[in-house]
Amino acid sequence: MKPFVTFVVPAYNVANYIEDCIYSILNQSEKDFKIVIVDDGSTDGETPHICKRFAEQYPDRIEAIFQQNKGLGGARNTGLISVDSKYVMFLDSDDFLDLNFIKYIKMFEKEYSEMQIDMIFTLPIIYDDLQKIFYDWHDVALFDRIFMHNPYCIPAINPDLYELEVSACRKLFSTEFLKRIDFKFDENLKYEDFFPHFYTLSLARNCLGFRGTSFYYRVNRVGQITSLRNSARLDIVKVLEKTYQYVASLNDIRIMRSFLRQSVVFTKWCISNSTPEIRAELVDKLSVFYAQLPKHIVDEYCKLEGSRRNKLYIKAIRSKFLTKYLKDYIYFELLKSVKNNV
């Protein structure tokens, strides 16, 4: 019999954390799962050994794949090939699952078994590795607003779904659905979750929201290399362009608005977390991207945008004159001191 869910776990130099992750799956109270670990050409020497050891120890549950480095997206694609379960979940190797996750989500999914479910949204919990404390996920309020009364939701009818955080880890995808839409992550770009969020949602028919705890998302881990200092940050512009073209082809102003809001929040974060040199280049490129958006779309977005800072930001970055000020964080900080009238 096919297992209920397969976890695709990409591993790249995570010897300290991957054991926590894999054991948290193995310890599940419901054992209806498989694990595919994809070692993405780790260079620390230890990670491949750990993966191999797991695969030998639990041959019927765990499959380990070794490949040349292709990035997170590439590793997930490789793992996806051999998946044959009903659902697939992309778990990052520094996160770990809640003990009863599979048990509860299986019970939950059973109620909707007559329907063809494409995606299940879950609610992770943030685990601060520095202080060992747990926080709520960023978009709990929105999640509750969407799924409070009815855990069943259709993206075409309720486009609020697009506003949920873009992370791919928090979703369970139906394997059949991914095969049907011939889904693949981008291999060469960072921020691999951004485009798939819009792509899969636009094609999904039935979505569910599962309120129970799914996994613990680890932040602030020691030795975490933030991508702050390298030019991979510039990939965001390419990702935005690709997503914009796709969203524009859908010809739905509500989705476009969600896309703009997500992109504004995301790029603002990127800008304020970059080194000065990359920041200048990033702002230049973003400015070119935002300036070419048709004016009526931006106006439409601004009309319903509650945050004054976001409005100011998108206007500033579209104007050639103001862009140079965004390059300096001092002005960016001054932008933050603008009062928000929500």
Add this chain to the structure above:
Amino acid sequence: MIRLIYIFDKIGRLNKLDTSLFLVKTESDIDMVVNAAQLLKTKCIVCSTDQETLEKSWEKLGGNIDRYLLVDEDDGIYEVQMGDQGISGKQLKAGLDQADVLFFGKDSTMEELILLKQSQPKIVLGDLQLYTLDYYEVWQHYRQIADHIFLTVLTKEGKPEVVDWTRDESNNIELSIVLPIYNVGKYLEACIESLTQWNADYFEIIAVNDGSTDNSLEILNRLAQNDKRIRVITKENGGCASARKKGMELARGRYIGFVDPDDFTTPDMFYLLHRRALLGGYEVAYCGYNEYYETTKKHLPIISDNLYHPYNLGTINPKEIRNLIITSQIAIWRCIYKAEFLKREGITFKEDIRRFDDLPFKFEVLAKARSVVSLIDFMYFYRLERPGQDISANDDRLFVHFAIFKHLDDLVKELGEAEITDLLQITKINTHLWALSKLQEKFKREYKKGVKKDLKTNMGIIRSALVALRYRDKKFMMKSLLLSLGFING
């Protein structure tokens, strides 16, 4: 109940464990046992102080549990046989076997926990609230026995924090206090006495005698004979920085504190600092200080200092931590630092800087620290009006600032973060303003020349003024402008 489930995850994979011992007091504790018993493939023992709770847990758990024990604070421990009708009456006095894991909940009392010490647990897991049970006391009791202590604590302010402690086989020291000593015989005894009044055996005092020419060494040797916690190290004179560096290298503690031997502290200062830092594993913990006037013997707590919210709750927000660089006069002697953090970031003292070596140290620590907590308590006494103090210098000794800032310029370049560069600029402006106000007239001309050059290393005049406006106010902006143009005369 805070998420002990996560810990069960970690325990669940430790298949070597044999026995778990649960101290059950309330309904929610029973639920915890129900959850845990499913997962743990170990033998389980449930103990409680009253029969009712035991009966309730029997109803819920039944045969999943191997032994039921009744704990009586005065009489000891009884084995309870459970039958279909609850307690079947048989009660035998029983010893407590060795258990690998000990769980306890919020309502446990210290006496019960002391009684359960005889089970010699390797892992202690507890969920407690600060006002019912003191985590530090629990930790003190079990630190000799357990390999791993994990306590979730709800503080008085309602913030969940965690004690996550693992025993280090090779060394027993939790805290090292480093004293750089150079000709302070007059004050030394008072200083060390204020430290040794804390009667814990898990801290050490490292006194680095930096080639003193007075009777400091004799005093040290005498004190060290009576107290094994004092280690005396003698080296040739190399300046305060080199002494502190040497002490830091030899320190074995997980935390390191620095005290100046001419100052003194309250007896419980390091106890309270360590206590606070242990809860949450903070990288830096600091408290308030008093200025102590040598001539009048009076002291004055410095309250205009950034000790308050959010720092008293503990913060991990890098912005808030960095702001401390300019908003507080954190001198290094009223903090304790995690040794692991100093080592990881490679923070140490610069031997070539003969004076004010705490300034670059403090800057680097706050620029890199990831978690900071403060105690609103004024426990350090900083002695003023002492002849020969660095702080009272008013001649060319102040030129050391330029060497210090040269080091820091390199540091911020390496870090490459605009915000830290700006904070350095503010620090520079502040320090130079202070130095100019102190300096004798004949040195001012040369100093001002240095200032002009120094302020221009990282940014232009306009930008510098803007930064001053952003972090302070218009008045400070004007000062910054005048200073970079060389118009301020102190």
